[in-house]
Amino acid sequence: MASADTVSEAPDTAEPARRGGLSAWFNRNGWKQTVIAVPFTWLFLFFFIPFVIVIAMSIAVRTETSPPFSFVGEFPFVNTANTLRLFEDSLYIRAFLTSIWNASIATFLCLLIGYPMALGLTRVSKGWRNILLMLVVLPFWTSFLLRIYAWIGLMGANSWLNRLLTGIYNLVSPDAPLHHIQMMNTNFAVILVTVYCYLPFMVLPLYANLEKLDLTLNEAAMDLGSKPFQVFLDVTLPLSIPGIIAGGLLVFIPASGELVIPILVGTASDPMIGRVISDEFASARDWPMAATVAVALLVLLVGPTMLYNHFEARAQAAAEPKP
């Protein structure tokens, strides 16, 4: 190396240059750009652009061409007819209400079943706890469709469960005996299966939250005169609110946009919003309307999502050690 070069270059760049090859290339900070750029580009291409397409599609006009849309050629280039239809046609409002209703009830039921389960998990011995946690996660690793399928089998008119429930019903009110209880293709079925499929999403964050709670706080409350249930109300419940919110949103958000469950066990007369989007797109070939409903659903989910992020950020801040 010429002496002039040695003077002009910082000493630390001389060494990697001598080592050469891959490591030198990374050391010249190129690796930082690579690590950022590759996933960024990917998400830009395959997530962001489709997202923009949906937004753009929602202000387009449906046509009989292929692809079946075109944009308004003159100012302000926006077709508001789709958005107006959203409020005029009761189908959409009903679908939204059904979705919110079903998702809310399912979330509430998940909380009702999941909270005592999560609390119970923190109270069993360590060996049992690992086994039981695994049993909570296990259904998640099996197929989503097959979990729905399991309930289709149980809810059918001839199933043992249906016959059992019908028998009990007829025993309790023998005046008007039923042949079977109609469970399949009802809103009840949608809620039941939603609870079944999303219960782990409630139990796990709640467990993570409850497990972190300091049990000496319970002892302190008890020491100060509170009986166990009072301790739960005063200490455990308020401190688990972040877990309740996290679990609740993890159930509510996917449940409100659910497509598979309502199609398999719900009624066509009372569709949820996911099904409306899918039908507009596939059956009616109305891309702009499907996009409009999709955008409306996203707007609806912005609130809960921001709430979730807020609480996540707070939980993270609380987890970090104080200086």
Add this chain to the structure above:
Amino acid sequence: MTGQTAGEGRPFIRIEGVTKKFGAFTAVDNVSLDIEKGEFFALLGGSGCGKTTLLRMLAGFETPTAGRVFIDGQDMTTVPPYDRPVNMMFQSYALFPHMTVEKNIGYGLKHEKISVAERQERVRSILDLVQLTPFAGRKPHQISGGQRQRVALARALVKQPKLLLLDEPLGALDKKLREHTQFELANIQYKLGITFVVVTHDQEEAMTLASRIAVMDKGVVRQIGTASGVYEFPNSKFVAGFIGSINMFEGRISGVADGLATVEVPELATSMKARADRPFATGSAITVAVRPEKISIARSAPPEGTPNVLAGVVQDLGYFGKDSLYRVKLDGGTILSVNSVNSRRGLEHERVAEWEDRVWLQFEPSSAILLQE
């Protein structure tokens, strides 16, 4: 056991043959002790000695496997914590993070049948006592460690318990704050006259705070006594070694005369004289123990005939300002610790002894402790 119960009538707290087992592990092994009303009692011991388990049995968080616990004459062995006239200050303070200082302190009064006005008044006066009135509206994470400690104390005191339990009350504080808080705690206890039982692994804490100390080891109480009682008159090598530092020599009694025992110490090839406060059999094995600060150090030999003189070379010394610690290697090879107060002002070269100096050590027969177990 040397329980110094000055008992007329029944003691305020009586722990009677209490044993606690966790599976195969015995945390507390057949412990009996009495605590008087208004006492500041310390349970002192290393980790795993059973002191915390004993405290938790007083609070009601653990039920003894065997034995009984009486508080103020009532059998409390199986009474749940919320029905006991006992409150606890937790080691971690266990402040409710979602409640303000004021709510934390007032929490325990919710369950007492008193008027809202009285409740507020009691919270207010206890806030005053621990000097936290300006912080009443803050949450626990917005105040300092020392303030948190005082909230925990106030929260337990506001219930006016018959017995206050303190689990390592100063453990989480830094050194300066500890010293200050020690005296504050002692003051509050004196003012309110509530019986305090404190658990600690820190002997200094136990000695400054408590009127009596129970030294525990492996689930057993080894000695009960006042601070100077357990320090100056330990009843076993364990207690002598656990509290403060001490020099010990193994030997054999060769004779007792005029209340002075003569002990042959083979490792030093000499004999020592020690005050015998109880009868000893000639020829029995014995340990002579001397605290480092009871030994004097000098560069010249003391006059002929002075008892307990040992000669050696300074191997190491540590200067701590108010005093210095010498490690002296005796001629027989044994190393002795000597603590000497720096009563005169001076720089390094003016010290009593330097590295490699030949020195003479001496202690009074009355300063030596004779230990059999």
Add this chain to the structure above:
Amino acid sequence: MNRKPVFLYSCLCFGFAFFYVPILSMIFFSFNKSRLATVWGGFSIEWYGKLFANAQILKAALLSLEIALLSATLATILGTMAGLALSRFRRFRGRTLFSGFVTAPLIMPEVITGISMLMMFILMAEWIGWPGSRGFTTITLAHITFSMTYVTTVVQSRLSSMDVSIEEAAMDLGSRPWQVLKDITLPVISPAILSGWLLAFTISLDDVVISSFVSGPGTTTLPILIWSKVKLGVTPDINALAAIIVTVVAVCVAIAGVVMYRQEQRRERDVQMALRANN
């Protein structure tokens, strides 16, 4: 204090019964002789035989596995890079947008993800002629995109809980950034990367909504096949398929659990021994 929380334990029992009665019932009826999947007609394993003779199901299963392996691997690489970028580079241009890209797919309803990708693929085919037909490639691309963000989340949370000072220590001892990544960071987060891969793999293997949007005629993954069969009602061969899947998953999870338990035991023993050595 030492009382058992009976109420909580009964809730646990109820919860697990709720989880497992449907699954066990489904497995039970896979051994049903009767053609009616919900009425018991005697013991038989003929549906398992029929299942293995069904070339359509085997082909779909194979396709699903191929897609899952490929998409999980690529998603893990991309997701790990994104996790590194977000947790190790505090500031770079477009960071907020980037972290938005990573979290948004997680909460996007599947229907919308599916439709938006399908619209894009159709428009791309229209405008630039690629992809000519939808199938293996489009499904894999879609799966990579939405499962990589799960990997990012897992890796990122492991990275942010990792002690940064060990990276600094390595740098202090003379390692270049790239060597620190290779010698310190990646080994420490490797369990997170592995669980991220498993998550991506399962999500891909299980996905029906997005796949059914972006797949074309002729590319039928296993979930799409099950979907079309389930829409027609309950048939015993699906029960048999379900029984096989549940058994395989349960065995895998049990093995993973035992391995993890052993490791933890060993770690605890080591800690105990270290403590004893100190005393």
